[in-house]
Amino acid sequence: MAKTQQELAKQLYRIPWIAYNNANGWIEPTTHCQLRCPGCFRGVCEDDHRAEHVDLAELKNQITFFIEKRNVQNISIGGGEPLLYPHLTELIEHITSLGINSFLFTNAVLLDEQKLNELKQAGLNKVCIHIDKFQQRAGIADEHSANRLRAGYCDLFRRVGGIKLGFIMSVSSRNMDDVEILAPFFIENSDIVDLVTFTVYKENLPGKTLKQNLTYAYEDLINRVEKAFDLEYCAYIGKILNQDIAWMYAATLYRNGKKKGSFSAEAFRNIQETHLKERGRYLFEPPDHWSKTLTEKKIYRQSVILIDGPDLTPEGWNLCDGCPDSMYIDGKLVPSCLLERIKNGENILTR
């Protein structure tokens, strides 16, 4: 019988990130995007969506806040589609100059070898590409064709080298079975795919309610991913109103494409606590960088993260505790996935 979230949590390390001491901060340079992904939390699919770029100076202010007040090690750049932002390279150079890692969350439509080299030169650490079969991209009808597109990006990153690659996709009851197709692909490409993220499909825009037929038990996704990837989870982020799990973490080591094993909860805890002691900051994923020795020996780490974002309950929003993807907007720290609600007047603060 499948374990409940509470039973799972007892065996894992609860990541102690809080609003003002956290591994990550989230910025969005633009709300322009070429795609219309179902469930986009920035409301790009909506008729009243307003596309605009953010001033570079404002983004730099947000980054300063994250470093000085939130103690981040990492800045995630999302959107909208950040490759449409005219000052992206300058933005990444700025983050690099401050000694902070940068992750780019992109649909990669505009990502070619020249652009990737340019971003690498600017100091970008990782690119996390959102590809799923519901994006209405040309030629992408199912998960197999989506994997062919993903494979092209794997080859691009192998050619360029020195920059990490991740993939992100949302999961609803419509594509839950695809985990069995995705897992072998990501394991096969574990030499280059550093991060795989599955997010639970939500429709949390103002006035939106998720259709009942898209929901499923989060435990089902947790168990399917564990089985399909043959991994062991090590850590989680909780929710603020109950004992539910928001984020699940696993980090697995592969050697020559063969699984060596996953990090234990104790290992993850020791790595986080030692990094905090030595560097004064939490890590986003252990280890935070790679060595020539490991690459020469064909040893690679692949993280798998599952994210079940906030839900509206009778007691209020059940937020991710210490949300890593918080934005600094109008002097407030807020969860990025609920920004449209906040713009609409709801008072929701990261906790």
Next chain:
Amino acid sequence: MVTLEEIKQFIKKFVAQTLNIDSQSINEDLAIDASYGFESMDALSLGAELEDWLHIDLDVSLFFEHRTVNELAATVMKQVVE
């Protein structure tokens, strides 16, 4: 067969080379990460070198759960014997 002392010396030599310190200065009962700044990536590299030297498979978490030279060497020795 390899001895416990040889494993200890291997670990100390690797840590010393990685951190550019004198291997004689490493206290075998202090955590090599918290006390000497041996990073998680370094620990994984040490694991790979030990595996290749000893021709065994080692658990990936071993290097983060046993953090002193003495503890680590004893655990590795146990796996060699098994």
